[in-house]
Amino acid sequence: MKVLPRPYHHGNLREALLKAAEQALEDGGLPSMSLRELSRELGVTHASPRRHFAGKQDLIDALAARGFERMDAILGRAAKNNGQVFKTRLTKFARAYVGFALKHPALCGLMFEAKHRPGAPKELLQASDKAFSHGRALFADGQASGEVVEGDPYRLALVAYASLQGLISISTAGKFKGISLDTLVPEIMDRIILGLGPRN
Amino acid sequence: MKVLPRPYHHGNLREALLKAAEQALEDGGLPSMSLRELSRELGVTHASPRRHFAGKQDLIDALAARGFERMDAILGRAAKNNGQVFKTRLTKFARAYVGFALKHPALCGLMFEAKHRPGAPKELLQASDKAFSHGRALFADGQASGEVVEGDPYRLALVAYASLQGLISISTAGKFKGISLDTLVPEIMDRIILGLGPRN
DNA sequence: ACCTGAACACCGTTCAAGT
DNA sequence: ACCTGAACACCGTTCAAGT
Numbered sequence: 001m002k003v004l005p006r007p008y009h010h011g012n013l014r015e016a017l018l019k020a021a022e023q024a025l026e027d028g029g030l031p032s033m034s035l036r037e038l039s040r041e042l043g044v045t046h047a048s049p050r051r052h053f054a055g056k057q058d059l060i061d062a063l064a065a066r067g068f069e070r071m072d073a074i075l076g077r078a079a080k081n082n083g084q085v086f087k088t089r090l091t092k093f094a095r096a097y098v099g100f101a102l103k104h105p106a107l108c109g110l111m112f113e114a115k116h117r118p119g120a121p122k123e124l125l126q127a128s129d130k131a132f133s134h135g136r137a138l139f140a141d142g143q144a145s146g147e148v149v150e151g152d153p154y155r156l157a158l159v160a161y162a163s164l165q166g167l168i169s170i171s172t173a174g175k176f177k178g179i180s181l182d183t184l185v186p187e188i189m190d191r192i193i194l195g196l197g198p199r200n
Numbered sequence: 201m202k203v204l205p206r207p208y209h210h211g212n213l214r215e216a217l218l219k220a221a222e223q224a225l226e227d228g229g230l231p232s233m234s235l236r237e238l239s240r241e242l243g244v245t246h247a248s249p250r251r252h253f254a255g256k257q258d259l260i261d262a263l264a265a266r267g268f269e270r271m272d273a274i275l276g277r278a279a280k281n282n283g284q285v286f287k288t289r290l291t292k293f294a295r296a297y298v299g300f301a302l303k304h305p306a307l308c309g310l311m312f313e314a315k316h317r318p319g320a321p322k323e324l325l326q327a328s329d330k331a332f333s334h335g336r337a338l339f340a341d342g343q344a345s346g347e348v349v350e351g352d353p354y355r356l357a358l359v360a361y362a363s364l365q366g367l368i369s370i371s372t373a374g375k376f377k378g379i380s381l382d383t384l385v386p387e388i389m390d391r392i393i394l395g396l397g398p399r400n
Numbered sequence: 401a402c403c404t405g406a407a408c409a410c411c412g413t414t415c416a417a418g419t
Numbered sequence: 420a421c422c423t424g425a426a427c428a429c430c431g432t433t434c435a436a437g438t
Contacts, residue, residue, distance in 0.1 A: 235411085236410080
């Protein structure tokens with residue numbers, strides 16, 4: 001079904017734009033992701049994208065929504081470790097989250113910004129919410145089994161989320177002087193869990 | 201054909217540009233910080249900034265370096281709480297760091313990016329390093345007094361730094377559903393400290 | 401439906417020339 | 420030294436017109 005490889009796009013321009021946009025984004029950042037440049041690469045006029053995306057922001061939002069869908073699939077798999085202790089599940093989950101973010105750093109930055117932009121389309125917000133639902137469910141499970149202290153799960157998850165988000169920021173920026181994430185992520189999760197356990 | 205000549209910008213154009221640039225940055229983000237727009241605001245030609253900044257990146261780097269100098273002053277004061285327990289000092293320090301970041305969110309984002317950009321000027325890297333030296337010193341103090349576990353201070357501080365950086369990212373993005381930072385920052389620091397204390 | 405071609409208003413950068 | 424004015428090559432967006 002997926003043939004038509006010629007640079008003249010009949011019905012694939014939208015897909016081709018999204019793919020080329022992500023490539024350009026990871027290669028040279030948002031400023032290098034220009035509609036005109038993408039059009040040039042795909043062999044169409046710079047006005048062609050207008051048929052598929054209302055404007056550059058619309059392309060960005062679509063790219064972000066797709067990112068959250070992919071993240072949702074990955075986090076969904078990572079969270080489905082029933083029968084494990086909470087600590088193991090959280091560590092696996094965190095590793096999957098960080099792994100995805102480090103594999104697509106520019107895309108994740110764009111997802112983060114797009115999601116928080118005032119006026120973000122609700123389709124994007126829903127995709128983001130769906131992806132993050134696995135984390136909330138994980139913390140709820142931890143509370144149900146008594147492994148996580150009682151309280152607002154949103155707030156509890158926030159601490160872990162903040163740590164990971166910061167880790168990703170720093171790591172994405174590239175300044176990680178030879179410290180492996182494979183050991184640092186569990187280390188951070190261990191410390192978080194020390195604070196999440198039942199009070200004594 | 202005669203047009204009234206624009207008067208030369210009296211005083212320091214370089215200073216005026218930096219000030220106007222920071223304002224534009226916080227108001228509308230990096231894309232709204234345009235050299236041409238700044239020149240218009242200050243009543244000079246769009247080519248004038250060239251005398252003071254080699255290009256837009258140069259202005260950005262100067263803005264970032266100034267930001268780190270201001271941060272250095274604030275963190276220096278916050279870290280000078282000798283005679284207090286480590287936990288108190290770290291919490292005060294973290295509050296000062298988060299406070300600065302939330303007061304100047306766009307500037308801090310620019311500082312973070314500029315610092316990690318390949319090819320960042322060494323003056324900028326030095327300013328950043330100076331600002332962060334207070335945090336490293338704080339952790340070294342904690343180790344000297346036995347309140348912080350032994351080990352690489354850089355790595356230990358990284359966990360706390362990551363948490364704060366993530367907290368700032370999330371908070372700056374604006375999605376904090378009525379959770380006060382005055383209670384959340386100490387809460388996060390408490391949990392970090394649980395993991396930093398001597399092993400038992 | 402899908403794309404073109406031209407136009408408009410922006411942008412950063414460069415450079416010879418003015419004061 | 421400091422700034423101007425014009426030029427160049429980009430950009431996003433719009434729209435009448437082609438197929």
